[in-house]
Each structure stands twice: as C-alpha cells, then as structure tokens.
Amino acid sequence: MQSRREFLGHLGAFAVAPALFLERTAPELILYNANVITIDDRHPRAQAIAIADGRFLAVGSNEKVAALAIAKTTKMNLEGKTIVPGFIDAHTHPAVAGRMHLKQVDCDLRSIDDIQAAIHERASKTPPGEWVLGFKYDDTKTLDGRPLNLADLDAAAPEHPVLISHRGGHTAYANSLALKLAHITEATPDPSGGRFDRDPATGALNGRISERAVEVLEKLIPEPSSREDFRAGVKLVSEMMSRAGITSAHDAYGSHDDLRAYQDAHAAGELSVRIYCLIGYSEIDRMIAAGVRTGFGNEWVRVGAM
CATH class of the missing domain: 3.40.50 (Rossmann fold)
Incomplete structure (x- = not known):
C-alpha cells in the first residue's frame, strides 16, 4: 500500500490544495464510487474525493483517495452517482426572496384557477383589509393563454387589497381594493417611468401595473x-x-x-x-x-x- 507521502507525490493534477496542507490534514469525509465531473480537461472524470474542513483535499481514483483515510474518516459509497461542482448564481436576491417565501403566496403555479385558490386560502387566514401579496407569477408558465387580471384577483380576495408581482420583476397585478387604496382610477395619469394598463377597447383598468407605477402601491404596504x-x-x-x-x-x-x-x-x-x-x-x-x-x-x- 502507498504511504500518504507517496500518494501525494503521484497525485499531481488531482490535488486541489497544496501538498504541504494535505500532509498536515486527514480527510473527515471521503466520497467514493462516484462519477466526479472535475471541469479539468486533463482529467475530466474521477472516482473519489476527500474533504476536510469544508474544502477539497484530493480528487482521484478510489484507491488513491482511500489511501488518505484515517480511522475517523467517514466513507460514503455513492454507487455511481454524479458529483458536479457547486453552481454560482451571479445575479439573485436571496434575502428578499427568503422573506417573500416566508410571508407571501408562491404563485409559481400552472393555472389562474390554482393561483386564485392559493390567494383565496391566504385571504381566509388574513384579517379583512390587510394586504395579500404574491410573487413568482409567470404568465408564460400558465395554461390559460392570458395573464391575470383585476377580475381574477377580485374574485379570489374581494375583502383584501391584493398585489401579485411578476417573476420578471417589472410588472405586478392588483385587484380593485388595492387600486382604490392607492387612489388610482381610470382618470389617473401614468407616472413617469410607469404605466397603469387599461383595456384597449374600454379604457378600463385591467389590474396590470408596469415599472415605476408599481411603487405607487408598494409604498402603501407595511413592512413589519x-x-x-x-x-x-x-x-x-x-x-x-x-x-x-x-x-x-x-x-x-x-x-x-x-x-x-x-x-x-x-x-x-x-x-x-x-x-x-x-x-x-x-x-x-x-x-x-x-x-x-x-x-x-x-x-x-x-x-x-x-
């Protein structure tokens, strides 16, 4: 059997930390019998990885990585499962999204009926007059072939102001009570950089609000x-x-x-x-x-x- 020093000497490109560091550190966890995607053109696949203190010590064959183990090392047989590098999300809003998941209705649903049901359920647990908010709505993912409108939201929660934000981040949908609280009527002019959408045939507000116009309603919503x-x-x-x-x-x-x-x-x-x-x-x-x-x-x- 190879010594750890011999192993480190042969590990070459598979080592992902300096050899001196590896010689001082034994792995806490070894994952083996895996399909490891390394993102290294010279060695695109490996069988095992060794980890200590939340960092990779080595990536290589089952035999070579196993040589690093000590009595306290936990070994996990992945039975051929794939390991990929962690993904990095370069543009997101985790803290805001987390609070939305805590307090708002997740409208990532496949039909307007389902969205209405979710809003109605939340409204049933919310005192009349208090806001019911939703997020992650995406009209391209519903089967209805049309977006939400004011009538849909009025039917779901007639006693609550409702505001549903679109997943794209540039539009939202409100019900009649929300518009009333914001003093928005058919005669209200569009604010600079925003728009209160109207039915092209009748000129009536349809509940869709775009860009800076959303701020008119958002400033009314308490953030407790x-x-x-x-x-x-x-x-x-x-x-x-x-x-x-x-x-x-x-x-x-x-x-x-x-x-x-x-x-x-x-x-x-x-x-x-x-x-x-x-x-x-x-x-x-x-x-x-x-x-x-x-x-x-x-x-x-x-x-x-x-």
Missing part, C-alpha cells in the same frame, strides 16, 4: 419584518438554494438589513450558501460612513461592489 424574520428568510432560502446545487450567490442589491441577516444566519450555523453582497446604491453613503468597504467579511459573507 423583524431582525428574526430577516434571519429566518435567509435560512429558508439558503436551504432551497443548497437543494438546487447552488453553493455561492451574488446578492445584486443588498441592504444593511440583508447584510446583517446573512451574518446572523452564518453565526447561527444556518447559512449553507456563500454570499457576495453587492450593496444597493441607496445604502452606499451609510456603508461608507460605517467604515464598510468592498472585501469586508469572510469566505461565507463578503461585501462586494455597489
């Missing part, structure tokens, strides 16, 4: 999220991203509350995705005054650019 809500949202979305194979993410518009939520979740052992937090322009002066700069943080939560 606590620090605990922010942390819980990050915990939830971190779990969801991990299940999808995402190991790192760029938050494309982070706030000071979002940054603190990532830090709180990490401190609680609840963050399984590395976050590169790009700070929103509206927060920049505040961050600079506090001495926070690009690069601030650690390998799990780091401040990025503006």
Whole structure:
C-alpha cells in the first residue's frame, strides 16, 4: 500500500490544495464510487474525493483517495452517482426572496384557477383589509393563454387589497381594493417611468401595473419584518438554494438589513450558501460612513461592489 507521502507525490493534477496542507490534514469525509465531473480537461472524470474542513483535499481514483483515510474518516459509497461542482448564481436576491417565501403566496403555479385558490386560502387566514401579496407569477408558465387580471384577483380576495408581482420583476397585478387604496382610477395619469394598463377597447383598468407605477402601491404596504424574520428568510432560502446545487450567490442589491441577516444566519450555523453582497446604491453613503468597504467579511459573507 502507498504511504500518504507517496500518494501525494503521484497525485499531481488531482490535488486541489497544496501538498504541504494535505500532509498536515486527514480527510473527515471521503466520497467514493462516484462519477466526479472535475471541469479539468486533463482529467475530466474521477472516482473519489476527500474533504476536510469544508474544502477539497484530493480528487482521484478510489484507491488513491482511500489511501488518505484515517480511522475517523467517514466513507460514503455513492454507487455511481454524479458529483458536479457547486453552481454560482451571479445575479439573485436571496434575502428578499427568503422573506417573500416566508410571508407571501408562491404563485409559481400552472393555472389562474390554482393561483386564485392559493390567494383565496391566504385571504381566509388574513384579517379583512390587510394586504395579500404574491410573487413568482409567470404568465408564460400558465395554461390559460392570458395573464391575470383585476377580475381574477377580485374574485379570489374581494375583502383584501391584493398585489401579485411578476417573476420578471417589472410588472405586478392588483385587484380593485388595492387600486382604490392607492387612489388610482381610470382618470389617473401614468407616472413617469410607469404605466397603469387599461383595456384597449374600454379604457378600463385591467389590474396590470408596469415599472415605476408599481411603487405607487408598494409604498402603501407595511413592512413589519423583524431582525428574526430577516434571519429566518435567509435560512429558508439558503436551504432551497443548497437543494438546487447552488453553493455561492451574488446578492445584486443588498441592504444593511440583508447584510446583517446573512451574518446572523452564518453565526447561527444556518447559512449553507456563500454570499457576495453587492450593496444597493441607496445604502452606499451609510456603508461608507460605517467604515464598510468592498472585501469586508469572510469566505461565507463578503461585501462586494455597489
């Protein structure tokens, strides 16, 4: 049997950490009998990997990686399952998405009837007059061949103001009570950079709101999220991203509350995705005054650019 020193000497391109580091560290976990996709043109496939302290020590054959094991090493037979490098999401909003999943209706459904049912269920648990919010609606994924409209939302929750955001991030859909609270009528002019959509035949509002016009309604919606809500949202979305194979993410518009939520979740052992937090322009002066700069943080939560 090869010694660990002999193994390291032959490992060559399969080593993913300096040899000196490997000689000082025994693997906590070895995954073997796997189909490892290495993204290395010289060695595109491997059978096993060794891991310690959350980092790869080695990638190679079953025999060579097994030579690194000690008595305390956990060994897992993957029986031919595939291992791929973790995915990096370069533009996402994890903290915001997590809070949405905690508090809003997930409208990623395949029909308007299903969306109405989900909204109606949430409304039944919400005091009359309070907002019912939804997100992830995508008219290209429903089978109806048409988008949501004001009548659909009125039927689902007539006693609650309703606002459903589209997955694309540039439009939303409101019911009559939401428009009434915002004092939006058929005579209301479109705001600069936005639009209240109307039926082309009658001129009546159809509930679709575009771009900056959405802000007219959003400013009416209370945001009672606590620090605990922010942390819980990050915990939830971190779990969801991990299940999808995402190991790192760029938050494309982070706030000071979002940054603190990532830090709180990490401190609680609840963050399984590395976050590169790009700070929103509206927060920049505040961050600079506090001495926070690009690069601030650690390998799990780091401040990025503006």
